[in-house]
Amino acid sequence: MKRAMFVALAMTLGSAVAAPFVYPAAWTAEQNTANKRGGEFRNYTISDFKSINPFTDAEATSIPGTMEAGAGLFIQDPRNDELIPYMADGAPTVSNGGRRFVVKIRPGMKFSDGQPITADDWITTYRIHTDDKVGSNSYDNFFLNKKPITVKKIDNSTLQFDFPQQSAKALVLMSYTPWPDHIFGAAYRSGGAEAVKKLWTLGTPANQVVSPGMWTLESYQAGERTVLKKNPYWGEWNKDSRGQALPYLDRYSYRVTTDLNAALAAYLAGQIDTFGPRNADDLAQIKRAIDGGNLKATLTPNVSPQAQSQWITFNWNKASDPDKQRLFRDVRFRRAMSHIANRQAMVQLALGGLGSENYYSVYPIFKNYISDAAPKYRYDLAQATRLLSQIGYTKKNAQGYLVNGAGKVLEFNLATNAGNTVREQLGRIFADEARKVGVKVNFTPIDFNNLVGQLTAKGENRPFDAILLGLSGGDNIWPFGQNVTPCGTNLHSYNNPTSGACLTPQESLMTKLYYQGDATLNVAQRRAIGAQLLKAEAELQPVVYLVGGNYHVTYNERLGGEYSREMMDAYYGARNIALTFIK
Amino acid sequence: MIPFLLRRALQAIPTLLLASLLIFFVISLAPGDFLTPAKLNPNISPEQIANLERSFGLDRPVWQQYLLWLGNMLRGDFGLSFQYQQPVLGVIWPRIVNSLWLVLLILVIFYAVSIPLGVFGAVRQNSLGDKSVNVVLYFLLGFPSFFIALIALYFIVQARFATGLDIPIGGMRSENFAELSPFRQALDVAKHLIVPALILAITDAAGLTRVIRGQMLEVMRSDYIRTARAKGVSERTAIWKHTFRNAILPIVAGIGGTLPGLIGGAGFIEVVFAYPGITPMLLNAINTQDLYLIAGFTMITTVLLIIGNAISDILLAVVDPRVSVS
Numbered sequence: 001m002k003r004a005m006f007v008a009l010a011m012t013l014g015s016a017v018a019a020p021f022v023y024p025a026a027w028t029a030e031q032n033t034a035n036k037r038g039g040e041f042r043n044y045t046i047s048d049f050k051s052i053n054p055f056t057d058a059e060a061t062s063i064p065g066t067m068e069a070g071a072g073l074f075i076q077d078p079r080n081d082e083l084i085p086y087m088a089d090g091a092p093t094v095s096n097g098g099r100r101f102v103v104k105i106r107p108g109m110k111f112s113d114g115q116p117i118t119a120d121d122w123i124t125t126y127r128i129h130t131d132d133k134v135g136s137n138s139y140d141n142f143f144l145n146k147k148p149i150t151v152k153k154i155d156n157s158t159l160q161f162d163f164p165q166q167s168a169k170a171l172v173l174m175s176y177t178p179w180p181d182h183i184f185g186a187a188y189r190s191g192g193a194e195a196v197k198k199l200w201t202l203g204t205p206a207n208q209v210v211s212p213g214m215w216t217l218e219s220y221q222a223g224e225r226t227v228l229k230k231n232p233y234w235g236e237w238n239k240d241s242r243g244q245a246l247p248y249l250d251r252y253s254y255r256v257t258t259d260l261n262a263a264l265a266a267y268l269a270g271q272i273d274t275f276g277p278r279n280a281d282d283l284a285q286i287k288r289a290i291d292g293g294n295l296k297a298t299l300t301p302n303v304s305p306q307a308q309s310q311w312i313t314f315n316w317n318k319a320s321d322p323d324k325q326r327l328f329r330d331v332r333f334r335r336a337m338s339h340i341a342n343r344q345a346m347v348q349l350a351l352g353g354l355g356s357e358n359y360y361s362v363y364p365i366f367k368n369y370i371s372d373a374a375p376k377y378r379y380d381l382a383q384a385t386r387l388l389s390q391i392g393y394t395k396k397n398a399q400g401y402l403v404n405g406a407g408k409v410l411e412f413n414l415a416t417n418a419g420n421t422v423r424e425q426l427g428r429i430f431a432d433e434a435r436k437v438g439v440k441v442n443f444t445p446i447d448f449n450n451l452v453g454q455l456t457a458k459g460e461n462r463p464f465d466a467i468l469l470g471l472s473g474g475d476n477i478w479p480f481g482q483n484v485t486p487c488g489t490n491l492h493s494y495n496n497p498t499s500g501a502c503l504t505p506q507e508s509l510m511t512k513l514y515y516q517g518d519a520t521l522n523v524a525q526r527r528a529i530g531a532q533l534l535k536a537e538a539e540l541q542p543v544v545y546l547v548g549g550n551y552h553v554t555y556n557e558r559l560g561g562e563y564s565r566e567m568m569d570a571y572y573g574a575r576n577i578a579l580t581f582i583k
Numbered sequence: 584m585i586p587f588l589l590r591r592a593l594q595a596i597p598t599l600l601l602a603s604l605l606i607f608f609v610i611s612l613a614p615g616d617f618l619t620p621a622k623l624n625p626n627i628s629p630e631q632i633a634n635l636e637r638s639f640g641l642d643r644p645v646w647q648q649y650l651l652w653l654g655n656m657l658r659g660d661f662g663l664s665f666q667y668q669q670p671v672l673g674v675i676w677p678r679i680v681n682s683l684w685l686v687l688l689i690l691v692i693f694y695a696v697s698i699p700l701g702v703f704g705a706v707r708q709n710s711l712g713d714k715s716v717n718v719v720l721y722f723l724l725g726f727p728s729f730f731i732a733l734i735a736l737y738f739i740v741q742a743r744f745a746t747g748l749d750i751p752i753g754g755m756r757s758e759n760f761a762e763l764s765p766f767r768q769a770l771d772v773a774k775h776l777i778v779p780a781l782i783l784a785i786t787d788a789a790g791l792t793r794v795i796r797g798q799m800l801e802v803m804r805s806d807y808i809r810t811a812r813a814k815g816v817s818e819r820t821a822i823w824k825h826t827f828r829n830a831i832l833p834i835v836a837g838i839g840g841t842l843p844g845l846i847g848g849a850g851f852i853e854v855v856f857a858y859p860g861i862t863p864m865l866l867n868a869i870n871t872q873d874l875y876l877i878a879g880f881t882m883i884t885t886v887l888l889i890i891g892n893a894i895s896d897i898l899l900a901v902v903d904p905r906v907s908v909s
Contacts, residue, residue: 042758047867048859056668132634140628201669222677223859224755255754257857258867262753265736266857269743269752294744449615449872456622473625481625490622490629 021086021106025241026079028579029564032240032248039582040227040251041559042272044263048223048256052209053200054179055128058137063217064177066228066252069577070214070238072175073103078563078572081368081476082523083171087117087178089157098166098521101174105157110233111180112216119153121178121212124185126151129176133193141173145515149173166519168478168526180210214238214578215252227253238578248561248581268295273556274574277301280352286554296557302550304569305356305364308472310426312337312414312544316495316503319461324412328465328494329503332387334541338377339384342433346547350425354552358545360534361484365570366476371531374538385437393438402438411440415454416468418445426546427468458496467493468546476571478518478526480533485514494542506540558582588893595889602885603653606878611645617665617872639665652875656882662875666868671879675861681755682848682860688776689849690841692784693791700788701795705803706822720789728786729851735782736855751775753857779856783849791834798830828902835902839895843884 025031051057054064073088085091089104109117129136130148142149147164154160161174187195200209202220209217215228228251235245255272257263264282267275268289277283289295314328314337327333343357359376362369377383393402393410402410414431416423424445431441454464471491474481483491487507488500495503502508510533517529551570555562560583562568562575618635621627636642640651652662661671700720704713723731739750751757755775756768763771802808803826811825848861857863861880868876900906 040758048864050667051669053668058666133638135635135638137627139631139634140626143628146628146630197668201673202667203669203673219761221756221859222674223681223864225758253758255857256859256863257753258863259854259857261733262736262855262857265740265752268740271752289744292744447614449613449619452619452622453615469623471623471625483625483628491625 019089019106020108020237020239022239022241022243023246023576023579024077024079027563027567027576028561029567030560030562032561032579032581034583035244036560036581036583037248038250039558040253041249041577041580041582042253042255043274044255044257044266044272046256046258046260046263048258049202049220049226049254051200052202052204052217052220053197054177055134055136055184055196061254063220063226063228066254067209067211067213067215067217068177070234071177071212073105074171074175076572078567078576083175083477086175092161092171092174094521096162098170099163101161101163101170102154103159103161103174105159106237107157109212109237112211112231112233113180114233115180115182115210117178117212118156118181119159120156120181120185122159122176123151123153124181124188125176125179128179128184128188128193128196131188131193134196138176141176144173166521168518168520169475170521172475172477178212180212183210214247218251223256225253225255227251240579246578248579249577252577267554267556270295270556273559275554277552277554280354283354283552297554298557298562299552299554300565300568301552302354303553303565303574304551304571306472306549306551306570307363307365307474308470309358309361309363309548310423310468310470310546311358312341312430312466312468312546313455313493313542314412314466314544315462315464316542317460317462317497318465323408324465327391327410327412330391331539331541332390334544335377336384336387336437337434338541338544339380339387340433340437340439341430341544341546342379343547344379345433346426346429349429350422351547351549354550355547356550358548360538360545361481361543362479362530362534363474363548366479368476368527369479369530369534371534373531374534376538377541379433381433381437388437388439396438400435400438401440409440410438411442412465413442413444414466414468415444415446415451415464417448417451419448420445422549423468423470430468430546455493456490456496458490458500459498462496470548478530480514480517480530482514482518485533485537486511504540506536507542509536510540584897587896591889591893595886598889599882599885603656603878603882604649606881606885607649607652608645610872610874610877611648613872615872616641617874619872648874652878656879661879661882664868664876665873666871666876671876674864674876675880675883678848678859678861678864679846681858682853682862683845684772685776685780685849685853685858685860686845686847688773688780689784689787690845692780693788696785697788697791698795701792702799702822702827704792704796705799708800716792720785720792723786724789726786727851728783729855731786732779732782732852732855735778739778751778753855755859775858779849779852779858783852794834795830798833799826802826802830832899832903835898836895838898839891839893840888842891842894843887846887847884 045061049063050059052063057064072086074083075086077084087106087109089106092101092103094101105119111117126142128134129138130142132139144164144167150162152160163170184196184199187199202222206217206219211231214231214234216231218227218229220226230247230250238246240246255266257266260278264275264285266272268285277286283301286299290297290299314334316325316329318325347353347355347357356364358364360370360374364370388402392404395403397403397409414427416427427443431443434441451467455467455469457463481491483489487502502511513529513533517526517533520526520529553568553574555574559580561580568574617639618632618641621632640648655662663669664671664674667674700716704716707713736752739752743750751774755772757771760768760771808821808825811821846861850862853860853862865880
């Protein structure tokens with residue numbers, strides 16, 4: 001009895017001294033001053049949910065992914081991209097040459113079942129993610145350059161992270177979501193990876209699912225609707241700027257609409273609260289509904305570029321065709337190809353005017369890493385012609401195609417994945433413009449899986465000329481791709497010989513700068529390295545970047561608490577859901 | 584009856600074996616596999632992809648994968664879906680049930696529309712009514728059902744704007760479903776089902792109406808109908824008892840094909856109306872090359888096709904005394 005009293009006292013004291021995380025008032029353009037609470041944010045997803053288990057889940061929009069909102073040692077401030085302590089009680093103590101981070105956990109945090117969140121939860125989560133038998137999608141996040149990151153428990157509220165090398169992304173890598181040790185740890189210790197995989201399937205009753213974050217599962221209906229409810233314990237350590245518990249909402253729900261037209265119809269009918277307009281047609285329909293007074297909503301087109309780009313890569317490993325190999329390896333040829341790309345027309349015709357021109361591997365949305373020192377080879381057919389004549393293509397044949405001294409036509413095959421209408425249009429525009437200067441581009445959409453097989457093939461003789469494709473994903477901390485920039489990585493698409501060696505000094509420089517920037521903790525220094533890397537890459541022009549779509553925001557008027565217009569973008573989104581409320 | 588069923592069961596074994604072989608190898612012929620898109624993800628390393636290949640069994644030769652799958656299937660295990668990481672049957676079952684409701688309603692409307700219209704067309708051949716029914720049905724038949732569904736969706740939204748009525752747009756249940764009484768729940772589901780069911784049933788009805796009309800006309804001209812009429816049976820008996828019963832024999836013979844159709848779902852209508860049936864899931868499985876999900880589902884449909892054919896043979900024997908199953 002005495003002991004119980006003591007525990008109860010300790011717990012009240014514990015939660016009393018625990019300093020909550022206070023959401024800055026500037027994180028919302030509209031304060032919840034009327035003190036509205038409750039209600040449901042009704043979202044949608046275009047694919048059925050596949051899993052509730054955070055260790056086997058691999059979807060873009062997922063149930064565990066939604067429960068992860070509001071859990072993690074550090075979070076990024078959308079105002080300045082800085083990482084601030086969140087589940088961490090303060091800034092980490094860094095030692096061992098920037099490779100060891102010791103972090104105190106914020107006291108008083110609890111899972112949705114009321115159990116306290118302790119260092120053990122982070123350790124168990126780390127162990128399960130790094131067990132290759134589990135097949136977790138986060139597996140790679142615990143390795144740097146193939147060397148493992150280690151996580152150790154100092155005491156119940158202190159964690160120590162040891163990195164094999166310095167990393168700019170250290171705080172991000174440390175910010176994985178801790179899942180309950182009393183559920184996953186117990187299963188893992190008794191039954192290993194298999195036992196973990198069997199937990200939290202789609203058949204698991206919702207009340208057995210436990211979340212550390214803002215939301216926890218309330219109900220799941222296959223292919224239809226999933227409802228999450230707020231985790232009441234989360235509000236104990238998450239407060240708004242006036243000290244009130246968050247989130248304001250009671251529920252967050254997803255409706256599954258495989259067909260985007262059905263999602264649009266549901267949005268127009270006021271049955272869901274937000275929609276991601278794809279094109280001018282979607283925007284026009286929403287605008288008409290708003291203007292007609294049928295839909296009370298806010299529509300902001302072209303908020304920012306999307307974090308994605310479309311590009312053309314040329315194959316430098318074509319031993320079977322030395323002429324083409326020499327051509328693709330010639331920087332003048334690749335610059336000429338960039339001059340041929342009519343990005344303005346691509347934005348207008350393929351993206352309906354709702355897109356942005358791309359010149360670098362860094363998406364234009366990551367403004368802090370775009371520097372003016374890096375050259376842009378803009379649309380300029382005269383320049384292209386001049387560069388091609390320098391390579392020896394001065395004469396045209398009867399069909400109007402450029403030929404070299406031996407009479408060989410300047411031509412290559414360009415492939416993209418069939419069915420992607422935007423890429424098919426981009427390819428046609430590129431081929432048409434190329435025709436104007438006398439370059440014959442044989443453009444063929446082919447099967448996606450074939451295309452990926454060709455792109456990721458290694459060797460001295462890889463099976464393609466040029467490929468038009470796109471990539472997305474990445475962050476604004478070090479926005480160069482770890483699988484893309486360094487030589488020998490699997491998406492270093494232009495040059496991938498068996499040995500994985502760099503071919504040009506610029507490539508070696510880019511590889512060096514990539515790892516150097518990745519290991520630089522100081523933001524200003526890292527951005528300076530990024531500027532050098534961007535310049536080297538733009539001059540080498542190994543990949544011709546074309547265009548990317550724009551991000552549009554629309555939401556139902558019943559919602560309040562969105563970001564101010566300057567803070568919204570494709571990376572941070574339109575709102576922090578914790579500060580969102582129903583008017 | 585029993586020997587007939589036993590014989591059918593025996594015949595089914597080589598059929599199913601061959602079907603399983605075809606299904607598995609045809610799917611495997613497609614380039615790439617479930618993990619291909621992951622190779623384009625800058626955040627997934629080649630080591631991790633090799634890891635996943637090993638744990639999914641994708642690194643083994645196709646014939647080994649097939650034998651393993653076949654062996655498990657004989658024990659009632661259709662394998663794990665790659666995307667869902669859980670048994671195929673567990674993924675498919677709730678969707679089959681959902682599709683079943685929709686398709687049953689479609690069937691009821693389908694027969695309720697096409698039988699009377701077909702009979703009417705035959706009895707009042709070339710009348711104004713017959714012609715106008717034909718025109719409307721042909722018009723509907725000419726459009727793909729998903730396109731009509733998209734148009735319907737547009738009009739539902741406009742109707743909601745105009746009247747403020749709560750007409751469901753897609754899905755199967757309302758948000759407050761859990762709070763409704765069982766009777767209201769049934770009503771709620773029916774409300775969601777009716778528009779997609781009507782669209783599909785009516786667009787499909789054109790074909791069957793034509794068949795029934797043609798069959799009826801043929802039978803009506805036959806000697807025994809003339810004899811029956813001469814004997815003085817009423818017009819009603821002549822049409823429904825003598826003509827109709829003989830005219831629908833080919834249709835009964837085709838009923839066996841509807842059983843796999845029942846669990847096969849209502850096709851693109853389900854996609855357009857965001858209905859949680861089998862088609863959206865299957866399309867997604869094909870897109871992502873979720874091998875065991877596609878193969879398992881196709882096997883189940885094949886089994887049902889065999890059972891359906893047996894049932895339709897039995898039904899035929901019931902309707903047509905000249906046919907005997909034993």
